[in-house]
Amino acid sequence: MLAFDLSMAPTPESLDERRAALSELNAGVGACRACALGLSRTRAVPGEGPADAEIMFIGEGPGYYEDQQGRPFVGAAGQFLEELLESIGLKRTDVFIANVIKCRPPGNRDPLPEEIGACSGWLSRQLAIVQPKLIVTLGRYSLARFLPGTPIGKAHGQARRVNGAWVVPMYHPAAALHQGSLRQPIEDDFRKIPAYLEQARRDAESGEARPALAAAAPAATQMKLL
Numbered sequence: 001m002l003a004f005d006l007s008m009a010p011t012p013e014s015l016d017e018r019r020a021a022l023s024e025l026n027a028g029v030g031a032c033r034a035c036a037l038g039l040s041r042t043r044a045v046p047g048e049g050p051a052d053a054e055i056m057f058i059g060e061g062p063g064y065y066e067d068q069q070g071r072p073f074v075g076a077a078g079q080f081l082e083e084l085l086e087s088i089g090l091k092r093t094d095v096f097i098a099n100v101i102k103c104r105p106p107g108n109r110d111p112l113p114e115e116i117g118a119c120s121g122w123l124s125r126q127l128a129i130v131q132p133k134l135i136v137t138l139g140r141y142s143l144a145r146f147l148p149g150t151p152i153g154k155a156h157g158q159a160r161r162v163n164g165a166w167v168v169p170m171y172h173p174a175a176a177l178h179q180g181s182l183r184q185p186i187e188d189d190f191r192k193i194p195a196y197l198e199q200a201r202r203d204a205e206s207g208e209a210r211p212a213l214a215a216a217a218p219a220a221t222q223m224k225l226l
């Protein structure tokens, strides 16, 4: 069971309310025993960033260093993520960084479907609180959360609207570290983020795009830039 009933939680409005809601969520994740990972982890890794971040990056789950420190993307993949952010004029403190699952699977194995299911409410709640204009999925588990069954090789770098939220699938930075041929595509995909964000801002102003509340969803519209 989750530490509180997410369906009953009100959607926060002001920045203070959003910050308070994130603190409450972090405490809930820290106490969560909804799956066995809650027993094997060293520290839970809820995610971090501004409560009103315009962009949310969503990875797979904590690895060794994240589990030790309780913070997302602090290992080699995190260093590369920071370089990629810098390449488009962003710092990691400008964006929200989260994961599909909040606790490290032993030995960094892939997360199990039941672990992903047990954890899913926490990410939904983060999306409802932060309401990012742009969601960037990092890797296939994160992509599957929003666009199930979509191959990353086809979808990467293209923004799509999923239940009113703009989602941009990207390769996982760790994949690019292990497979050199993915480095260029991920760098190229990152360069598209500022234009996608501009478009998402325009949509938000015109009321076309709704804040990101959704989990998996079917029909998606592709963002056309210029």
Ligand code: URA
Binding pocket: 059, 060, 061, 062, 063, 066, 071, 072, 073, 074, 075, 077, 078, 099, 174
């Ligand atoms: N990989 C992820 O997907 N998430 C992290 O937090 C670190 C590495």
